[in-house]
Amino acid sequence: MEQPIVKVEHLFHRYSVHWAVKDINLEISKNGIYGLLGSNGAGKSTTMNIMCGVLKQTEGDVFIRGIDTRKHPVEAKRLIGFLPQKAPLHVDLTVEEYLKHCANMRDIPGKQVGEAIDRVLEQCNITHFRNRLIRNLSGGYQQRVGIAQAIIHNPDFVVLDEPTNGLDPNQIAEVRNLIKKIAEDRTVILSTHILPEVQAVCDHIFMIENGQLIFSGTVRDFDNYIIPNTIFVSLRENPGEAELKELEGVLDVSYLGGIHYRLKYNDAVDVIDRVVEASVRKGWHLTEIRQEKSSLDSIFAELSKKSK
Numbered sequence: 001m002e003q004p005i006v007k008v009e010h011l012f013h014r015y016s017v018h019w020a021v022k023d024i025n026l027e028i029s030k031n032g033i034y035g036l037l038g039s040n041g042a043g044k045s046t047t048m049n050i051m052c053g054v055l056k057q058t059e060g061d062v063f064i065r066g067i068d069t070r071k072h073p074v075e076a077k078r079l080i081g082f083l084p085q086k087a088p089l090h091v092d093l094t095v096e097e098y099l100k101h102c103a104n105m106r107d108i109p110g111k112q113v114g115e116a117i118d119r120v121l122e123q124c125n126i127t128h129f130r131n132r133l134i135r136n137l138s139g140g141y142q143q144r145v146g147i148a149q150a151i152i153h154n155p156d157f158v159v160l161d162e163p164t165n166g167l168d169p170n171q172i173a174e175v176r177n178l179i180k181k182i183a184e185d186r187t188v189i190l191s192t193h194i195l196p197e198v199q200a201v202c203d204h205i206f207m208i209e210n211g212q213l214i215f216s217g218t219v220r221d222f223d224n225y226i227i228p229n230t231i232f233v234s235l236r237e238n239p240g241e242a243e244l245k246e247l248e249g250v251l252d253v254s255y256l257g258g259i260h261y262r263l264k265y266n267d268a269v270d271v272i273d274r275v276v277e278a279s280v281r282k283g284w285h286l287t288e289i290r291q292e293k294s295s296l297d298s299i300f301a302e303l304s305k306k307s308k
């Protein structure tokens, strides 16, 4: 049987007397984008640094394609690309000089270095900046260089610690697209404390709080798991509560006055489709429909309660 791409078993980490990671277990067997979601200080960077072999865990094991990162760090690291929270850039080098340095550090044979650099420049869309000093690039382009160094050795598994932190909205969109592109043929795990980021980019969410894994599932599972599960609907031809209650998947309806309703559901995507479809069929004239999401803080609180 094929080995999982990543397996983390009973991972614990202690800084002095403070336990930052407490018994994290997770497994990734399929390519895709995995989000490690958690508030500041939850233990995301600690977990990622251990996965990448730059921090030695207090207890537990990490396997990359079956290779134990503690027993065989060199072999495991060949399979891993890492962009730490603070990109390890040498800003006085040009992009090409820096990537050459990274290729050498990664032990890429001399004859293949040029080809590897051309490939990542192209993948990260920075070929036109190859001779530019890194210090003269914008934050978004510096981040692309950081991602380029993480994939220079064509790793199976790429770890990105808060890759969009500090970028402006345009740069965030560009870096997210780049992440989706590089995840087409490999596994990417990224950390963030921004819920919409995982919802926009990730296939699967691992949520950690207080050093513990409190949720693991798809973005859809997550949307259905968080409480309250409600949508706000405005229908110009007021159908009344009873008609709305009859829609499949609707658990409860509250009339909010005017043309506004709040629907409780068990599956957001399906219920939205059904309301839109019924509105067209019955001429309700839908003017607004939106999911009412809890704040991240209340989700953390809710999930922490559930995991106890």
Ligand SMILES: Nc1ncnc2c1ncn2[C@@H]1O[C@H](COP(=O)(O)OP(=O)(O)OP(=O)(O)O)[C@@H](O)[C@H]1O
Residues within 6 Å of the ligand: 015, 016, 018, 020, 038, 039, 040, 041, 042, 043, 044, 045, 046, 047, 193
């Ligand atoms: N080198 C260190 N020495 C002591 N404590 C540390 C160290 N690094 C992190 N910690 C503590 O461990 C806990 C987890 O930190 P970590 O950086 O892993 O969290 P995080 O989820 O990545 O947060 P952030 O998003 O703020 O980086 C925090 O309480 C933090 O203060």
